[in-house]
Amino acid sequence: MVLRDFFIYLSENKLLNSAAQKYGLKMGAQSVVAxxxxxxxxxxxxxxxxxxISCTVDNLGEFVYEKSEATAAKNNILAVVQAIHDEQLDAHISLKPSQLGLDIDYAFCYENLKEIVELAYQYNIFVNFDMENYERLHSSFELLEELHKEFDNVGTVIQAYFFESEENIEKYKNFRLRIVKGAYKEPENVAYQSKGDIDRNYLKLIEYHLLHGKFTSIATHDHNVINHVKQFVKQxxxxxxxxxxxxxxxxxxxxxxxxAxxxxxxxxxxxxxxxxxGYFMRRLAERPQNVALVTKQVFNKNTNLAIGIGAAAFALGRLSKKRK
Structure with a gap:
Protein backbone atom coordinates (compact mmCIF):
# COMPACT_ATOMS: atom_id res chain seq x y z
CA MET A 1 0.00 0.00 0.00
CA VAL A 2 2.99 2.33 0.50
CA LEU A 3 3.82 2.15 -3.21
CA ARG A 4 0.17 2.71 -4.10
CA ASP A 5 -0.02 5.80 -1.87
CA PHE A 6 3.19 7.10 -3.45
CA PHE A 7 1.73 6.91 -6.96
CA ILE A 8 -1.50 8.58 -5.83
CA TYR A 9 0.53 11.39 -4.26
CA LEU A 10 2.37 11.86 -7.54
CA SER A 11 -0.89 11.86 -9.52
CA GLU A 12 -2.23 14.76 -7.45
CA ASN A 13 0.93 16.87 -7.59
CA LYS A 14 0.11 19.90 -9.71
CA LEU A 15 3.76 20.85 -10.16
CA LEU A 16 4.62 17.46 -11.65
CA ASN A 17 1.46 17.43 -13.78
CA SER A 18 2.41 20.80 -15.22
CA ALA A 19 6.00 19.76 -15.86
CA ALA A 20 4.88 16.50 -17.46
CA GLN A 21 2.83 18.41 -20.03
CA LYS A 22 6.04 20.18 -21.13
CA TYR A 23 8.50 17.33 -20.97
CA GLY A 24 6.54 14.08 -20.81
CA LEU A 25 6.58 13.15 -24.48
CA LYS A 26 10.37 13.58 -24.54
CA MET A 27 10.57 11.05 -21.70
CA GLY A 28 8.60 8.42 -23.60
CA ALA A 29 5.01 9.15 -22.58
CA GLN A 30 3.91 8.25 -26.10
CA SER A 31 4.15 4.62 -24.97
CA VAL A 32 1.04 5.11 -22.82
CA VAL A 33 -0.70 7.96 -24.66
CA ALA A 34 -2.22 7.38 -28.11
CA ILE A 53 -10.10 -4.31 -31.04
CA SER A 54 -12.53 -1.50 -30.22
CA CYS A 55 -11.50 1.63 -28.33
CA THR A 56 -12.79 3.97 -25.68
CA VAL A 57 -11.24 7.41 -26.07
CA ASP A 58 -10.31 9.63 -23.14
CA ASN A 59 -9.34 13.28 -23.68
CA LEU A 60 -6.95 13.64 -20.75
CA GLY A 61 -7.31 16.54 -18.34
CA GLU A 62 -6.60 17.33 -14.68
CA PHE A 63 -7.34 20.17 -12.27
CA VAL A 64 -10.04 21.95 -14.29
CA TYR A 65 -11.29 24.96 -12.33
CA GLU A 66 -11.87 27.49 -15.10
CA LYS A 67 -14.89 27.49 -17.41
CA SER A 68 -12.69 28.19 -20.39
CA GLU A 69 -10.73 24.98 -19.73
CA ALA A 70 -13.93 22.94 -19.37
CA THR A 71 -15.33 24.41 -22.57
CA ALA A 72 -12.11 23.59 -24.43
CA ALA A 73 -12.29 20.00 -23.13
CA LYS A 74 -15.92 19.75 -24.27
CA ASN A 75 -15.00 20.94 -27.75
CA ASN A 76 -12.15 18.42 -27.95
CA ILE A 77 -14.51 15.60 -27.03
CA LEU A 78 -17.14 16.76 -29.51
CA ALA A 79 -14.46 16.67 -32.19
CA VAL A 80 -13.62 13.07 -31.25
CA VAL A 81 -17.30 12.09 -31.42
CA GLN A 82 -17.57 13.66 -34.86
CA ALA A 83 -14.40 11.91 -36.03
CA ILE A 84 -15.63 8.52 -34.80
CA HIS A 85 -18.78 9.03 -36.86
CA ASP A 86 -17.10 10.48 -39.94
CA GLU A 87 -14.39 7.81 -40.05
CA GLN A 88 -16.80 5.00 -39.06
CA LEU A 89 -14.50 3.90 -36.25
CA ASP A 90 -15.23 1.16 -33.71
CA ALA A 91 -14.89 3.44 -30.70
CA HIS A 92 -16.77 5.28 -27.99
CA ILE A 93 -16.10 8.02 -25.45
CA SER A 94 -14.88 7.98 -21.86
CA LEU A 95 -15.01 11.27 -19.96
CA LYS A 96 -14.64 12.69 -16.47
CA PRO A 97 -17.35 15.05 -15.18
CA SER A 98 -14.72 17.10 -13.35
CA GLN A 99 -13.03 17.89 -16.65
CA LEU A 100 -16.34 19.23 -17.95
CA GLY A 101 -16.85 21.56 -14.99
CA LEU A 102 -18.17 19.54 -12.05
CA ASP A 103 -15.81 21.34 -9.66
CA ILE A 104 -16.94 24.70 -11.04
CA ASP A 105 -20.71 24.53 -11.29
CA TYR A 106 -23.06 21.53 -11.47
CA ALA A 107 -25.47 23.11 -13.99
CA PHE A 108 -22.58 24.22 -16.21
CA CYS A 109 -21.16 20.70 -16.14
CA TYR A 110 -24.56 19.20 -16.96
CA GLU A 111 -24.95 21.38 -20.05
CA ASN A 112 -21.47 20.44 -21.28
CA LEU A 113 -22.18 16.75 -20.75
CA LYS A 114 -25.58 17.00 -22.41
CA GLU A 115 -24.07 18.55 -25.53
CA ILE A 116 -21.61 15.66 -25.82
CA VAL A 117 -24.13 12.93 -25.03
CA GLU A 118 -26.70 14.38 -27.42
CA LEU A 119 -24.31 14.44 -30.37
CA ALA A 120 -23.11 10.93 -29.52
CA TYR A 121 -26.72 9.76 -29.28
CA GLN A 122 -27.41 11.03 -32.81
CA TYR A 123 -24.52 8.89 -34.06
CA ASN A 124 -25.27 5.85 -31.88
CA ILE A 125 -22.02 6.29 -29.94
CA PHE A 126 -21.77 5.23 -26.31
CA VAL A 127 -20.51 7.66 -23.63
CA ASN A 128 -19.00 6.33 -20.43
CA PHE A 129 -18.72 8.45 -17.28
CA ASP A 130 -15.39 7.67 -15.62
CA MET A 131 -15.73 7.79 -11.83
CA GLU A 132 -13.26 9.73 -9.78
CA ASN A 133 -12.76 10.13 -6.03
CA TYR A 134 -15.47 9.72 -3.40
CA GLU A 135 -16.28 13.41 -3.02
CA ARG A 136 -17.35 13.48 -6.68
CA LEU A 137 -19.05 10.07 -6.68
CA HIS A 138 -22.65 10.94 -5.90
CA SER A 139 -22.81 14.09 -8.00
CA SER A 140 -21.46 12.07 -10.95
CA PHE A 141 -24.17 9.46 -10.44
CA GLU A 142 -26.77 12.25 -10.32
CA LEU A 143 -25.54 13.62 -13.64
CA LEU A 144 -25.74 10.14 -15.15
CA GLU A 145 -29.28 9.59 -13.91
CA GLU A 146 -30.45 12.97 -15.15
CA LEU A 147 -29.04 12.44 -18.64
CA HIS A 148 -30.39 8.89 -18.78
CA LYS A 149 -33.91 10.32 -18.64
CA GLU A 150 -33.38 11.53 -22.23
CA PHE A 151 -30.57 9.37 -23.59
CA ASP A 152 -29.87 5.66 -23.35
CA ASN A 153 -26.27 5.80 -24.65
CA VAL A 154 -24.69 6.51 -21.25
CA GLY A 155 -23.01 4.26 -18.71
CA THR A 156 -20.50 4.50 -15.92
CA VAL A 157 -17.87 2.85 -13.75
CA ILE A 158 -18.24 0.93 -10.51
CA GLN A 159 -15.16 0.97 -8.27
CA ALA A 160 -14.69 -2.17 -6.22
CA TYR A 161 -12.98 -0.55 -3.26
CA PHE A 162 -16.08 1.38 -2.17
CA PHE A 163 -18.32 -0.27 0.43
CA GLU A 164 -21.41 0.98 -1.38
CA SER A 165 -20.44 -0.50 -4.75
CA GLU A 166 -22.42 -3.67 -4.14
CA GLU A 167 -25.51 -1.54 -3.66
CA ASN A 168 -24.67 0.63 -6.67
CA ILE A 169 -24.08 -2.25 -9.05
CA GLU A 170 -27.59 -3.48 -8.29
CA LYS A 171 -29.03 0.02 -8.60
CA TYR A 172 -27.39 0.58 -11.99
CA LYS A 173 -27.67 -2.96 -13.36
CA ASN A 174 -29.62 -1.70 -16.38
CA PHE A 175 -26.68 0.44 -17.43
CA ARG A 176 -23.60 -0.60 -19.34
CA LEU A 177 -20.94 -0.68 -16.63
CA ARG A 178 -17.17 -0.86 -16.48
CA ILE A 179 -15.95 -2.65 -13.34
CA VAL A 180 -12.61 -1.51 -11.90
CA LYS A 181 -10.79 -1.85 -8.60
CA GLY A 182 -10.33 1.88 -7.99
CA ALA A 183 -7.38 4.24 -8.30
CA TYR A 184 -7.71 6.97 -5.66
CA LYS A 185 -6.71 7.13 -2.01
CA GLU A 186 -9.99 6.88 -0.08
CA PRO A 187 -10.64 6.94 3.69
CA GLU A 188 -11.29 3.72 5.55
CA ASN A 189 -14.84 4.75 6.47
CA VAL A 190 -15.93 4.55 2.78
CA ALA A 191 -13.52 2.12 1.13
CA TYR A 192 -11.75 -1.19 1.61
CA GLN A 193 -8.07 -0.69 2.33
CA SER A 194 -6.57 -4.16 1.83
CA LYS A 195 -5.79 -5.68 -1.54
CA GLY A 196 -7.49 -8.95 -0.55
CA ASP A 197 -10.78 -7.23 0.32
CA ILE A 198 -10.73 -5.18 -2.88
CA ASP A 199 -9.93 -8.21 -5.04
CA ARG A 200 -12.75 -10.27 -3.50
CA ASN A 201 -15.28 -7.49 -3.99
CA TYR A 202 -14.06 -6.93 -7.54
CA LEU A 203 -14.85 -10.50 -8.55
CA LYS A 204 -18.19 -10.37 -6.73
CA LEU A 205 -19.22 -7.24 -8.65
CA ILE A 206 -18.12 -8.68 -11.99
CA GLU A 207 -20.07 -11.89 -11.42
CA TYR A 208 -23.21 -10.03 -10.34
CA HIS A 209 -23.26 -7.79 -13.39
CA LEU A 210 -22.46 -10.63 -15.77
CA LEU A 211 -25.50 -12.49 -14.43
CA HIS A 212 -27.91 -9.58 -14.01
CA GLY A 213 -26.58 -6.57 -15.88
CA LYS A 214 -26.93 -5.03 -19.30
CA PHE A 215 -23.32 -5.17 -20.48
CA THR A 216 -20.11 -5.61 -18.51
CA SER A 217 -16.70 -4.14 -19.29
CA ILE A 218 -14.10 -5.98 -17.24
CA ALA A 219 -11.15 -3.62 -16.87
CA THR A 220 -8.08 -5.55 -15.76
CA HIS A 221 -4.56 -6.56 -16.77
CA ASP A 222 -4.59 -9.47 -14.33
CA HIS A 223 -4.54 -12.79 -16.18
CA ASN A 224 -5.92 -14.53 -13.05
CA VAL A 225 -9.06 -12.39 -13.18
CA ILE A 226 -9.35 -12.89 -16.92
CA ASN A 227 -9.08 -16.68 -16.57
CA HIS A 228 -11.66 -16.62 -13.77
CA VAL A 229 -14.09 -14.68 -15.99
CA LYS A 230 -13.54 -17.07 -18.89
CA GLN A 231 -14.52 -20.01 -16.69
CA PHE A 232 -17.44 -18.14 -15.11
CA VAL A 233 -19.08 -17.16 -18.41
CA LYS A 234 -18.63 -20.69 -19.70
CA GLN A 235 -20.22 -22.24 -16.61
CA ALA A 260 -9.26 -10.52 -29.56
CA GLY A 278 -2.00 12.09 -13.33
CA TYR A 279 -3.73 9.44 -15.43
CA PHE A 280 -0.58 7.34 -15.67
CA MET A 281 0.27 7.57 -11.96
CA ARG A 282 -3.25 6.49 -10.98
CA ARG A 283 -2.98 3.46 -13.25
CA LEU A 284 0.17 2.48 -11.40
CA ALA A 285 -1.53 3.12 -8.07
CA GLU A 286 -4.47 0.98 -9.08
CA ARG A 287 -2.21 -1.99 -9.64
CA PRO A 288 1.50 -1.42 -8.86
CA GLN A 289 2.30 -4.54 -10.91
CA ASN A 290 1.49 -2.34 -13.91
CA VAL A 291 4.91 -0.75 -13.41
CA ALA A 292 6.51 -3.89 -14.78
CA LEU A 293 4.26 -3.78 -17.85
CA VAL A 294 5.29 -0.37 -19.15
CA THR A 295 8.38 0.94 -17.37
CA LYS A 296 10.77 -0.64 -19.88
CA GLN A 297 9.04 1.34 -22.61
CA VAL A 298 8.91 4.63 -20.70
CA PHE A 299 12.23 4.62 -18.86
CA ASN A 300 15.74 3.28 -19.40
CA LYS A 301 15.73 -0.50 -19.76
CA ASN A 302 18.32 -0.96 -17.01
CA THR A 303 16.56 1.30 -14.54
CA ASN A 304 15.08 -0.31 -11.47
CA LEU A 305 11.29 -0.22 -11.89
CA ALA A 306 10.24 1.60 -8.73
CA ILE A 307 13.31 3.87 -8.73
CA GLY A 308 12.63 4.72 -12.36
CA ILE A 309 9.21 6.13 -11.53
CA GLY A 310 10.53 8.12 -8.58
CA ALA A 311 13.47 9.41 -10.61
CA ALA A 312 11.14 10.54 -13.38
CA ALA A 313 8.98 12.41 -10.88
CA PHE A 314 12.05 14.07 -9.40
CA ALA A 315 13.35 14.99 -12.84
CA LEU A 316 10.05 16.51 -13.86
CA GLY A 317 10.01 18.58 -10.68
CA ARG A 318 13.55 19.79 -11.27
CA LEU A 319 12.83 20.70 -14.88
CA SER A 320 9.78 22.69 -13.83
CA LYS A 321 11.75 24.63 -11.19
CA LYS A 322 14.46 25.51 -13.71
CA ARG A 323 11.84 26.98 -16.04
CA LYS A 324 10.56 29.39 -13.41
Whole structure:
Protein backbone atom coordinates (compact mmCIF):
# COMPACT_ATOMS: atom_id res chain seq x y z
CA MET A 1 0.00 0.00 0.00
CA VAL A 2 2.99 2.33 0.50
CA LEU A 3 3.82 2.15 -3.21
CA ARG A 4 0.17 2.71 -4.10
CA ASP A 5 -0.02 5.80 -1.87
CA PHE A 6 3.19 7.10 -3.45
CA PHE A 7 1.73 6.91 -6.96
CA ILE A 8 -1.50 8.58 -5.83
CA TYR A 9 0.53 11.39 -4.26
CA LEU A 10 2.37 11.86 -7.54
CA SER A 11 -0.89 11.86 -9.52
CA GLU A 12 -2.23 14.76 -7.45
CA ASN A 13 0.93 16.87 -7.59
CA LYS A 14 0.11 19.90 -9.71
CA LEU A 15 3.76 20.85 -10.16
CA LEU A 16 4.62 17.46 -11.65
CA ASN A 17 1.46 17.43 -13.78
CA SER A 18 2.41 20.80 -15.22
CA ALA A 19 6.00 19.76 -15.86
CA ALA A 20 4.88 16.50 -17.46
CA GLN A 21 2.83 18.41 -20.03
CA LYS A 22 6.04 20.18 -21.13
CA TYR A 23 8.50 17.33 -20.97
CA GLY A 24 6.54 14.08 -20.81
CA LEU A 25 6.58 13.15 -24.48
CA LYS A 26 10.37 13.58 -24.54
CA MET A 27 10.57 11.05 -21.70
CA GLY A 28 8.60 8.42 -23.60
CA ALA A 29 5.01 9.15 -22.58
CA GLN A 30 3.91 8.25 -26.10
CA SER A 31 4.15 4.62 -24.97
CA VAL A 32 1.04 5.11 -22.82
CA VAL A 33 -0.70 7.96 -24.66
CA ALA A 34 -2.22 7.38 -28.11
CA UNK A 35 -1.29 10.79 -29.47
CA UNK A 36 -1.73 14.46 -28.71
CA UNK A 37 -3.79 15.46 -31.76
CA UNK A 38 -7.04 14.22 -33.26
CA UNK A 39 -5.41 12.82 -36.44
CA UNK A 40 -2.99 10.81 -34.27
CA UNK A 41 -5.85 9.42 -32.21
CA UNK A 42 -7.83 8.46 -35.32
CA UNK A 43 -4.81 6.62 -36.68
CA UNK A 44 -4.31 4.77 -33.38
CA UNK A 45 -7.95 3.69 -33.38
CA UNK A 46 -7.75 2.48 -36.98
CA UNK A 47 -4.69 0.36 -36.18
CA UNK A 48 -6.44 -1.29 -33.23
CA UNK A 49 -9.66 -1.77 -35.20
CA UNK A 50 -7.67 -3.72 -37.79
CA UNK A 51 -6.85 -6.20 -35.00
CA UNK A 52 -10.57 -6.47 -34.14
CA ILE A 53 -10.10 -4.31 -31.04
CA SER A 54 -12.53 -1.50 -30.22
CA CYS A 55 -11.50 1.63 -28.33
CA THR A 56 -12.79 3.97 -25.68
CA VAL A 57 -11.24 7.41 -26.07
CA ASP A 58 -10.31 9.63 -23.14
CA ASN A 59 -9.34 13.28 -23.68
CA LEU A 60 -6.95 13.64 -20.75
CA GLY A 61 -7.31 16.54 -18.34
CA GLU A 62 -6.60 17.33 -14.68
CA PHE A 63 -7.34 20.17 -12.27
CA VAL A 64 -10.04 21.95 -14.29
CA TYR A 65 -11.29 24.96 -12.33
CA GLU A 66 -11.87 27.49 -15.10
CA LYS A 67 -14.89 27.49 -17.41
CA SER A 68 -12.69 28.19 -20.39
CA GLU A 69 -10.73 24.98 -19.73
CA ALA A 70 -13.93 22.94 -19.37
CA THR A 71 -15.33 24.41 -22.57
CA ALA A 72 -12.11 23.59 -24.43
CA ALA A 73 -12.29 20.00 -23.13
CA LYS A 74 -15.92 19.75 -24.27
CA ASN A 75 -15.00 20.94 -27.75
CA ASN A 76 -12.15 18.42 -27.95
CA ILE A 77 -14.51 15.60 -27.03
CA LEU A 78 -17.14 16.76 -29.51
CA ALA A 79 -14.46 16.67 -32.19
CA VAL A 80 -13.62 13.07 -31.25
CA VAL A 81 -17.30 12.09 -31.42
CA GLN A 82 -17.57 13.66 -34.86
CA ALA A 83 -14.40 11.91 -36.03
CA ILE A 84 -15.63 8.52 -34.80
CA HIS A 85 -18.78 9.03 -36.86
CA ASP A 86 -17.10 10.48 -39.94
CA GLU A 87 -14.39 7.81 -40.05
CA GLN A 88 -16.80 5.00 -39.06
CA LEU A 89 -14.50 3.90 -36.25
CA ASP A 90 -15.23 1.16 -33.71
CA ALA A 91 -14.89 3.44 -30.70
CA HIS A 92 -16.77 5.28 -27.99
CA ILE A 93 -16.10 8.02 -25.45
CA SER A 94 -14.88 7.98 -21.86
CA LEU A 95 -15.01 11.27 -19.96
CA LYS A 96 -14.64 12.69 -16.47
CA PRO A 97 -17.35 15.05 -15.18
CA SER A 98 -14.72 17.10 -13.35
CA GLN A 99 -13.03 17.89 -16.65
CA LEU A 100 -16.34 19.23 -17.95
CA GLY A 101 -16.85 21.56 -14.99
CA LEU A 102 -18.17 19.54 -12.05
CA ASP A 103 -15.81 21.34 -9.66
CA ILE A 104 -16.94 24.70 -11.04
CA ASP A 105 -20.71 24.53 -11.29
CA TYR A 106 -23.06 21.53 -11.47
CA ALA A 107 -25.47 23.11 -13.99
CA PHE A 108 -22.58 24.22 -16.21
CA CYS A 109 -21.16 20.70 -16.14
CA TYR A 110 -24.56 19.20 -16.96
CA GLU A 111 -24.95 21.38 -20.05
CA ASN A 112 -21.47 20.44 -21.28
CA LEU A 113 -22.18 16.75 -20.75
CA LYS A 114 -25.58 17.00 -22.41
CA GLU A 115 -24.07 18.55 -25.53
CA ILE A 116 -21.61 15.66 -25.82
CA VAL A 117 -24.13 12.93 -25.03
CA GLU A 118 -26.70 14.38 -27.42
CA LEU A 119 -24.31 14.44 -30.37
CA ALA A 120 -23.11 10.93 -29.52
CA TYR A 121 -26.72 9.76 -29.28
CA GLN A 122 -27.41 11.03 -32.81
CA TYR A 123 -24.52 8.89 -34.06
CA ASN A 124 -25.27 5.85 -31.88
CA ILE A 125 -22.02 6.29 -29.94
CA PHE A 126 -21.77 5.23 -26.31
CA VAL A 127 -20.51 7.66 -23.63
CA ASN A 128 -19.00 6.33 -20.43
CA PHE A 129 -18.72 8.45 -17.28
CA ASP A 130 -15.39 7.67 -15.62
CA MET A 131 -15.73 7.79 -11.83
CA GLU A 132 -13.26 9.73 -9.78
CA ASN A 133 -12.76 10.13 -6.03
CA TYR A 134 -15.47 9.72 -3.40
CA GLU A 135 -16.28 13.41 -3.02
CA ARG A 136 -17.35 13.48 -6.68
CA LEU A 137 -19.05 10.07 -6.68
CA HIS A 138 -22.65 10.94 -5.90
CA SER A 139 -22.81 14.09 -8.00
CA SER A 140 -21.46 12.07 -10.95
CA PHE A 141 -24.17 9.46 -10.44
CA GLU A 142 -26.77 12.25 -10.32
CA LEU A 143 -25.54 13.62 -13.64
CA LEU A 144 -25.74 10.14 -15.15
CA GLU A 145 -29.28 9.59 -13.91
CA GLU A 146 -30.45 12.97 -15.15
CA LEU A 147 -29.04 12.44 -18.64
CA HIS A 148 -30.39 8.89 -18.78
CA LYS A 149 -33.91 10.32 -18.64
CA GLU A 150 -33.38 11.53 -22.23
CA PHE A 151 -30.57 9.37 -23.59
CA ASP A 152 -29.87 5.66 -23.35
CA ASN A 153 -26.27 5.80 -24.65
CA VAL A 154 -24.69 6.51 -21.25
CA GLY A 155 -23.01 4.26 -18.71
CA THR A 156 -20.50 4.50 -15.92
CA VAL A 157 -17.87 2.85 -13.75
CA ILE A 158 -18.24 0.93 -10.51
CA GLN A 159 -15.16 0.97 -8.27
CA ALA A 160 -14.69 -2.17 -6.22
CA TYR A 161 -12.98 -0.55 -3.26
CA PHE A 162 -16.08 1.38 -2.17
CA PHE A 163 -18.32 -0.27 0.43
CA GLU A 164 -21.41 0.98 -1.38
CA SER A 165 -20.44 -0.50 -4.75
CA GLU A 166 -22.42 -3.67 -4.14
CA GLU A 167 -25.51 -1.54 -3.66
CA ASN A 168 -24.67 0.63 -6.67
CA ILE A 169 -24.08 -2.25 -9.05
CA GLU A 170 -27.59 -3.48 -8.29
CA LYS A 171 -29.03 0.02 -8.60
CA TYR A 172 -27.39 0.58 -11.99
CA LYS A 173 -27.67 -2.96 -13.36
CA ASN A 174 -29.62 -1.70 -16.38
CA PHE A 175 -26.68 0.44 -17.43
CA ARG A 176 -23.60 -0.60 -19.34
CA LEU A 177 -20.94 -0.68 -16.63
CA ARG A 178 -17.17 -0.86 -16.48
CA ILE A 179 -15.95 -2.65 -13.34
CA VAL A 180 -12.61 -1.51 -11.90
CA LYS A 181 -10.79 -1.85 -8.60
CA GLY A 182 -10.33 1.88 -7.99
CA ALA A 183 -7.38 4.24 -8.30
CA TYR A 184 -7.71 6.97 -5.66
CA LYS A 185 -6.71 7.13 -2.01
CA GLU A 186 -9.99 6.88 -0.08
CA PRO A 187 -10.64 6.94 3.69
CA GLU A 188 -11.29 3.72 5.55
CA ASN A 189 -14.84 4.75 6.47
CA VAL A 190 -15.93 4.55 2.78
CA ALA A 191 -13.52 2.12 1.13
CA TYR A 192 -11.75 -1.19 1.61
CA GLN A 193 -8.07 -0.69 2.33
CA SER A 194 -6.57 -4.16 1.83
CA LYS A 195 -5.79 -5.68 -1.54
CA GLY A 196 -7.49 -8.95 -0.55
CA ASP A 197 -10.78 -7.23 0.32
CA ILE A 198 -10.73 -5.18 -2.88
CA ASP A 199 -9.93 -8.21 -5.04
CA ARG A 200 -12.75 -10.27 -3.50
CA ASN A 201 -15.28 -7.49 -3.99
CA TYR A 202 -14.06 -6.93 -7.54
CA LEU A 203 -14.85 -10.50 -8.55
CA LYS A 204 -18.19 -10.37 -6.73
CA LEU A 205 -19.22 -7.24 -8.65
CA ILE A 206 -18.12 -8.68 -11.99
CA GLU A 207 -20.07 -11.89 -11.42
CA TYR A 208 -23.21 -10.03 -10.34
CA HIS A 209 -23.26 -7.79 -13.39
CA LEU A 210 -22.46 -10.63 -15.77
CA LEU A 211 -25.50 -12.49 -14.43
CA HIS A 212 -27.91 -9.58 -14.01
CA GLY A 213 -26.58 -6.57 -15.88
CA LYS A 214 -26.93 -5.03 -19.30
CA PHE A 215 -23.32 -5.17 -20.48
CA THR A 216 -20.11 -5.61 -18.51
CA SER A 217 -16.70 -4.14 -19.29
CA ILE A 218 -14.10 -5.98 -17.24
CA ALA A 219 -11.15 -3.62 -16.87
CA THR A 220 -8.08 -5.55 -15.76
CA HIS A 221 -4.56 -6.56 -16.77
CA ASP A 222 -4.59 -9.47 -14.33
CA HIS A 223 -4.54 -12.79 -16.18
CA ASN A 224 -5.92 -14.53 -13.05
CA VAL A 225 -9.06 -12.39 -13.18
CA ILE A 226 -9.35 -12.89 -16.92
CA ASN A 227 -9.08 -16.68 -16.57
CA HIS A 228 -11.66 -16.62 -13.77
CA VAL A 229 -14.09 -14.68 -15.99
CA LYS A 230 -13.54 -17.07 -18.89
CA GLN A 231 -14.52 -20.01 -16.69
CA PHE A 232 -17.44 -18.14 -15.11
CA VAL A 233 -19.08 -17.16 -18.41
CA LYS A 234 -18.63 -20.69 -19.70
CA GLN A 235 -20.22 -22.24 -16.61
CA UNK A 236 -23.18 -19.85 -16.74
CA UNK A 237 -23.66 -19.83 -20.51
CA UNK A 238 -23.14 -16.08 -20.73
CA UNK A 239 -22.79 -15.08 -24.41
CA UNK A 240 -19.82 -13.07 -25.62
CA UNK A 241 -22.02 -10.15 -26.63
CA UNK A 242 -22.81 -9.47 -22.95
CA UNK A 243 -19.28 -8.49 -21.94
CA UNK A 244 -15.85 -7.33 -23.00
CA UNK A 245 -12.36 -7.21 -21.56
CA UNK A 246 -10.67 -3.83 -21.31
CA UNK A 247 -7.03 -2.83 -20.90
CA UNK A 248 -5.12 0.40 -21.14
CA UNK A 249 -3.28 1.52 -24.23
CA UNK A 250 0.36 0.43 -24.00
CA UNK A 251 -0.24 -2.29 -21.39
CA UNK A 252 0.05 -6.03 -22.15
CA UNK A 253 -0.24 -5.56 -25.89
CA UNK A 254 0.17 -9.24 -26.73
CA UNK A 255 -2.54 -10.29 -24.29
CA UNK A 256 -4.88 -7.73 -25.83
CA UNK A 257 -4.29 -9.21 -29.26
CA UNK A 258 -4.58 -12.77 -27.97
CA UNK A 259 -7.97 -12.13 -26.36
CA ALA A 260 -9.26 -10.52 -29.56
CA UNK A 261 -7.99 -13.49 -31.58
CA UNK A 262 -9.75 -15.87 -29.21
CA UNK A 263 -13.03 -14.23 -30.16
CA UNK A 264 -13.68 -12.19 -27.03
CA UNK A 265 -14.89 -8.62 -27.32
CA UNK A 266 -11.92 -6.47 -26.47
CA UNK A 267 -11.67 -2.73 -25.89
CA UNK A 268 -8.53 -0.64 -25.39
CA UNK A 269 -8.77 2.45 -23.18
CA UNK A 270 -7.18 5.09 -25.39
CA UNK A 271 -5.98 8.27 -23.64
CA UNK A 272 -4.73 11.20 -25.66
CA UNK A 273 -3.37 14.67 -24.99
CA UNK A 274 -0.45 16.21 -23.13
CA UNK A 275 -2.06 15.98 -19.70
CA UNK A 276 -1.04 12.34 -19.19
CA UNK A 277 0.81 12.35 -15.88
CA GLY A 278 -2.00 12.09 -13.33
CA TYR A 279 -3.73 9.44 -15.43
CA PHE A 280 -0.58 7.34 -15.67
CA MET A 281 0.27 7.57 -11.96
CA ARG A 282 -3.25 6.49 -10.98
CA ARG A 283 -2.98 3.46 -13.25
CA LEU A 284 0.17 2.48 -11.40
CA ALA A 285 -1.53 3.12 -8.07
CA GLU A 286 -4.47 0.98 -9.08
CA ARG A 287 -2.21 -1.99 -9.64
CA PRO A 288 1.50 -1.42 -8.86
CA GLN A 289 2.30 -4.54 -10.91
CA ASN A 290 1.49 -2.34 -13.91
CA VAL A 291 4.91 -0.75 -13.41
CA ALA A 292 6.51 -3.89 -14.78
CA LEU A 293 4.26 -3.78 -17.85
CA VAL A 294 5.29 -0.37 -19.15
CA THR A 295 8.38 0.94 -17.37
CA LYS A 296 10.77 -0.64 -19.88
CA GLN A 297 9.04 1.34 -22.61
CA VAL A 298 8.91 4.63 -20.70
CA PHE A 299 12.23 4.62 -18.86
CA ASN A 300 15.74 3.28 -19.40
CA LYS A 301 15.73 -0.50 -19.76
CA ASN A 302 18.32 -0.96 -17.01
CA THR A 303 16.56 1.30 -14.54
CA ASN A 304 15.08 -0.31 -11.47
CA LEU A 305 11.29 -0.22 -11.89
CA ALA A 306 10.24 1.60 -8.73
CA ILE A 307 13.31 3.87 -8.73
CA GLY A 308 12.63 4.72 -12.36
CA ILE A 309 9.21 6.13 -11.53
CA GLY A 310 10.53 8.12 -8.58
CA ALA A 311 13.47 9.41 -10.61
CA ALA A 312 11.14 10.54 -13.38
CA ALA A 313 8.98 12.41 -10.88
CA PHE A 314 12.05 14.07 -9.40
CA ALA A 315 13.35 14.99 -12.84
CA LEU A 316 10.05 16.51 -13.86
CA GLY A 317 10.01 18.58 -10.68
CA ARG A 318 13.55 19.79 -11.27
CA LEU A 319 12.83 20.70 -14.88
CA SER A 320 9.78 22.69 -13.83
CA LYS A 321 11.75 24.63 -11.19
CA LYS A 322 14.46 25.51 -13.71
CA ARG A 323 11.84 26.98 -16.04
CA LYS A 324 10.56 29.39 -13.41
Missing amino acids: GTSLPEVVQSIKELNKAN HNIPNDKFEFQMLYGFRKEMQLDL REGYNFCTYLPFGNDWY
